Amino acid sequence: MLAFDSDVFFMREAIKEAKKARAAGEIPVGAVIVSKSKIIARAHNQTQLLSDVTAHAEMMAITSASSHLGSKYLSTCELFVTLEPCVMCAGALKWSQIGRVVYGASDDLKGFMRYGKELLHSKTKLEFGVLFEECSSLLKDFFEEKRRMKKM
Numbered sequence: 001m002l003a004f005d006s007d008v009f010f011m012r013e014a015i016k017e018a019k020k021a022r023a024a025g026e027i028p029v030g031a032v033i034v035s036k037s038k039i040i041a042r043a044h045n046q047t048q049l050l051s052d053v054t055a056h057a058e059m060m061a062i063t064s065a066s067s068h069l070g071s072k073y074l075s076t077c078e079l080f081v082t083l084e085p086c087v088m089c090a091g092a093l094k095w096s097q098i099g100r101v102v103y104g105a106s107d108d109l110k111g112f113m114r115y116g117k118e119l120l121h122s123k124t125k126l127e128f129g130v131l132f133e134e135c136s137s138l139l140k141d142f143f144e145e146k147r148r149m150k151k152m
Helices: 003-023 057-069 087-096 132-151
Strands: 030-035 038-044 077-083 100-105 125-128
Touching (some): 003 038, 003 057, 003 100, 003 132, 030 057, 038 057, 057 087, 100 132
Parallel strands (some): 100 125
Antiparallel strands (some): 030 038, 030 077
């Protein structure tokens, strides 16, 4: 399997998680962490459910992957997430020393890239735009529906 093919496969798995978040009324962001071509952690936003502003998909996935590996370092792992991580999540990714971050949709307002890639660990590889349209549509549709509901 080519790297791009596997990136698409794993991003589709992250999208499945995002759809779970949406079904639960959460902002539809999903994440998976992969080690040795296998998913070791799956997560989606749970900030509403847990009444916890830190319960972002990435944070939940990092905790799960660290538990699975028995290590706080994820240098051999890859994160696939449907939305560009925020600064908080980028900080956690830096501390985990994750090997690679792949995100789908950009977040021009709250995404970490407005501050630069240096928020990640210096050895972390970064890719973006994988299934961009699909990831973006999930978010756009969610917020359009929220605005329509608010007007009613």
